[in-house]
Every structure is written in C-alpha cells, then in structure tokens.
Amino acid sequence: MLIAVLSGFLLAAVAPWLTRSLKDKAGWILALLPALLFVYFLSWIPAVMHGDAVVVYYPWIPGLDINLSFLVDGLSLLFALLISGIGTFIIIYAGGYLHGEEYLPRFYAIMFSFMAAMLGVVLSDNLITLFVFWELTSITSYLLIGYHHEDKKARWCALQGLIVTVGGGLALLAGLIMLGNAAGSFELSEILGSGDVLREYPLYTAMVVLILLGTFTKSAQVPFHFWLPNAMAAPTPVSAFLHSATMVKAGVYLMARLNPGLGGTDFWLYTLGIFGAVTMFTGSFMALRSTGIKAVLAYTTVMALGTLTMLIGIGTELAITAAMTFLLAHALYKAALFMLAGALDHETGTKNILEMGGLRQLMPITFITACVAALSLAGLPPLFGFIGKELMFEATTSAPGLVLFTTVLAVASAIMIAAMAAVFVLRPFTGELKKTPKKPHEAPVSMLIGPVILASLSLIFGLMGFIPATAIVGGATASVYGAPVDVQLYLWHGINLPLILSVIAVALGAVLFLKWDQALALFDRMTFIDRFGPERGYERMMDGLVWLAEWQTRVLQNGYMRNYLITIVMTTVVVVGWTFFAYTGQSVPMGEIDFRIYEVVIVGLVVAGAVVASVTGSRLGAVATLGMVGFGIAMIYVFFSAADVGTTQIMVETLTVILLVLVLFKLPGFQNLSSTASRLRDAAVALSFGGLMTVLILAINAVEVADPISDVLVQWSVPEGYGRNIVNVILVDFRALDTLGEIFVVGLAAVGIYAMIHFRAEDKAK
Structure with missing residues (x-):
C-alpha cells in the first residue's frame, strides 16, 4: 500500500526524462502506472464490499502520534479506483492534447505528484498525514492551473485557487x-x-465549522465557488482530472469520511444541507449563463459538488446511497465530457459554444460519445446518471426538516442542467457547419479512448447497475453511513414522485434549451451578479491586503532601525506584560534574592558601563564602556560555572573592541540627531523592557511548575551524548538540528555577503 501511494512521486521524479526519451509514446507508457494501481485497488473489492475496513500501518513519527497508516474501506476504495482509473485515461489523453508542447515533461511530473497526493488524501488513516497530502494537492494543483505560466491570467487564476484552498486548509488543520x-x-x-x-x-460546533471551512473551500461550496471556474485556465487534461476524480472531490471525501463521527446533529444537517443545496442551484444557474464550453462544465461540477454536500448533510441511508451513486455517475460522465470539450477546442480552435455548429459529420465518434455522456449528465435513462438523479430526488423528498427547500432547488437545478446538457450536444454538433479558426476533424485515438470507455461505462452501469456498480457503491455507502447498508440499484423503480419530478425537469429543460438565446440576453443585463458576487469580495480583500502591506511598510518598515527596535520591544512589553500580570493577579512572586558582594560589584560595573555608553560624547569612551559591559557579563558566566559561554563571550568582546578601535578614526563624529523628547522616549522604552525582563526572570526563578530540564540533560550527557561538557553536548547532540540551522543561517549570510561584494566588484570593473 505504501508503494502504491508513493509510486506517483517516484515516477514524477523520472517522468521528464522518460517523456523526452519516449517522445510520442510517453503518454501510453506512463499510463501503465495508474493502470496497474487500478488493478491493484480492484483486488481490494472483496475485502471491503460488505462495509469492512482494513488498516495498513507504517510508523513515521510515533513520538508525535503521526503514522503512515492507510485505511482501506468502501469509501477510500471508490475514490482510489476513480483516481487511478480516470487518471490512466488522463495521462494518455494529455499525450495527444499537449503533443509537441515544450513543457509536457514538466506537466507529467506535476500530474503524477498530484495523483499521488490525492491517493494519499483518500487512503490516509492518520489525520496529520491526511493534512500533509491535502496541502500537497493544493500546491500541485496550483502548478497545474498555472501551467501556461507566461499567461498573466493563468497565473492569477492559479494564485486565486491556492489562496482560497490553502486559507481553508489552515482552518482545517485547527479543526x-x-x-x-x-x-x-x-x-x-x-x-x-x-x-x-x-x-x-x-x-x-467550533470544530465542525473549522473542518467545514477547509472542505467548503476545497470543494467550491458557496461562497467559495468562484475559484473553480477560474481554474479552467489549466489545460483540459488537468480540468478533466480535477473535476471528475480529484482535488474538488477531496472536500466531499472528507465530509463523507467524517460523517459517522460528526454527523447526526441538527448543526451538521442544516449546515451541509442548506449550503449544499444553495451551491447546487448556484452552479446550475451559472452554467446556464455561460457560453464557454469548459465554463459550462465547470459550473455543472459546482452543481454536483453542492448536490453531494447536501446529500451527506441529509445523512439518511437513502441520502448516503444517493450520494455515492451520484459521485460515481458524475465522475464517469464529467471526465468524458471534459475530454470531449478538449477535443472540440483542440480541433476547432475555439472554446465558445456559439461559434461551433454542424460538427457531427466531421467528428462522428465525438458526437456519439458526447450524446451518451450528456444524457447521463441530464439524468435520462438508460444512463447511470438517471439512477443517481432518481435517488437524489428520492432523498430530498424525504429529507428531515428540509424537504421543501431541497426538493425545490433540486428540481430547479435539474431543469437548468438538462438544458445545458442539450446545449453541450446540439449546439456544436447540429445545424449548419460554422467556420472555425481551425478546420475540424476527428481527434486522435489518444484523446478519444478515455471518453469512449467512460461514456460506455455510464451506459453499462445504467443498464446493469445492479451487477458491477452495487458492490462499489454498497461498500462506500456502508463506510459513510457507519453501518451495513443493503444497496440495490435499479433502472426502473416504477411510477413514483422522483420519476414524476424527473419528467418535469426534462420537459422544462427542453423548453429552456429552446429559449436559451433569449435567456442569455437577459443574463447579460444582470451585471449585479458580477459586481457584488463573492469573487468581487475576494478581489476587494486582496486589494485591502495590498493596501495594508503598503501602510505597514510605510509606517513600520520605513528604513529606521530605531523604529524597528521600538516596535518590537514595545509589542513584547505590552503583550507579554499584559499576559503576565493578567494571569498572576498583578502580583510578582519574587522569591528569595541571594547575592554576594562580588556579584553586586560586577552588576554595578555593567550598569555603569551601559549608562556611560548611552550618554558619552566620546566614541572611544563608548567603545571602552561597551567592552566593560561585555566583559562584566563574561565574569558572571564564569562565576556561575558556564566557562565555555564565558570564554566565548570574552572572545567576542575582545574581537568587537579591536574591530571598533580599528575603524574608530574612519567614522564620522557623533552628531546630535535626536531631540531630548526622543531620547527620553528611548530611555523609557529601554527601562520598560529591562524592567519586564527582570520581573519575568525573578518570577521564573520563584515558581517551579516542573523539574528543571537541566537535571535530565546532566543525566543524559554521558550515556546519551558521550560527553562531560554539558553545554557542548546540548549544542551538538540534543539541539543538533537547532545548531545546524544556525550554521546554515550563518553560511547563507556569508554567501549573500560574498555575492554582494562579488557583484559590486564586477560592476566597478565594468
């Protein structure tokens, strides 16, 4: 299992080299990995088809309770099959769609990383591991959406998707x-x-809200739905994979996964039910007012994601069965439709449906396949989408507390989706042949094999759903419902309310299709949707973020080191000081203060040196008194048995004094640049910070909430670190990564200084 999940990352590392070596055959060869994974996951069906689950465990960071553990049950297996199965066709399709592109090797590397991350999300049993894979899907999808990085719009859309999903991911981590x-x-x-x-x-409630913020942003629920259509800036293979089996389904997966633990409450029911139903309607409406072929499909995905969220929220046995059936049906027809949309775009040179027409004679295979997939989208028999839609209607008409709300929005959405399914097929393929930027012809085999097989499965599952689909859907339903479920999928349930609603939806959808041009004219006048929608809110937020950055740069990062120090010090004083006195009742536990005469003398010298250095007008005097401060502190280290630290302090102070004296006479004289008020302010800031640190140190010494860690480090020094110098053992062994980080920072600074000197020397030479 570990190899299955991580194999995508391994192949991603060598995919660019293989792509350059295999050339036109790269897509077919690279697709062998997801195909083999699909076969491997198929072998798990007998083990989980009755609702059983298998946990595969690999320790990772056991001290933090973080493991590479994988949960294989009906739900995770359904998603794994979709990711690997559809992924196989996507990789083949990409070879044809992106044939000859310069960045195809990089595309395959990112795509396999994305696929592996998605498998990690749906199979992870550990929450922290799941989150790591979750964020990897956001990062890799960002790279895929911005594939055409020379295009400013593609970069903007990729960044928008990243900000929305990663922002939700932070909330998810807390949840x-x-x-x-x-x-x-x-x-x-x-x-x-x-x-x-x-x-x-x-x-x-707070926990569920945080988790749902993560899932809603990922799965484009209202009001976060706007980023998903903009993600169409990605190449069509990415869009097909993103919408059918990965990324946007991750949020749906997590809601379904957590349903047995978090579901069953009114808050879960009404939050998911209402937001899901509104998203379903919004996606359908936005699809109706779109003319770009990929935009239409993107908004129908928003509709589907809302439908799935609504059904999970309803949470009844029937609703969960409908959700899993609809999930499988949507993955099959949506992947096919996106790949067909890419074929139309690839062969005609346009994405606008209104610019296409009469293509059925030139692209007959594409036409027939589009008809089958679109019929499943519209929910017409005998396609598998019809079964999913019937179960959805049956679930909404029996939703506890939400019957009227969910049923009305479900029927309205079905009407609009039926109309857009007709638009997708009839506008490009029927009527008179229109002139397009490219002379259309049938797409190559690599771009048709996926849509043909997936559309055929929609038909096969519809005609014989009780044979191949029941085991998959049944196992997933049992996992989400949290109890064994007897799932029976039939094409014909008799004349009932869901069937009547389906007939009404299809009939009104046909009428709406005939009036679509008039509807578009009406939608063009509804500009308030774009002016006041959530995407406009996102743009205002980003503008506000830029304004805030400019303001804080102007006020806080204005180039004056004194202002930086004052801001940092006073923030520390206010925040730490308020917290300390608020939690201690404004009393300071001083404890016993034990001191000796030589300690008083040393502290007196240090204080005197600091005061003289602050007020003297002599540069040499300032250097000398600063050296006195440093050497005094070194004496304190020595008296308290920190010989190593004291030696280091003496070396640093000696070197500092020597360097300052060497450059002393090359520096300009002291200038009085500060007013008396500024100096008094600086003195007050310094005294407040020093006073706070003194109070905190006294309090820490007076209160002991646990045994000091130094006792443990002393015990570990010889047996664990093989050294009697405790300070060295701490730095080299116990805090090895910390010390390594400090060495890295110093080394990086040295490289930066060398680079500045080197480039400056070159500039002078020029």
Missing part, C-alpha cells in the same frame, strides 16, 4: 487537531467509532 484531541486519537479508524464522544465535545 483536525481539535478532532484528534476530542477523540483521543489521530487515527480515523478509531475516531469514526467515537461519534457520541465527538458530538458531546464542548467545542463541537
């Missing part, structure tokens, strides 16, 4: 940590059985 603490474990296999404990958790 997952709360979830692990509430359940007493970070393993999903243990958390899912703690539903009663989680629902009674005092911070249940």
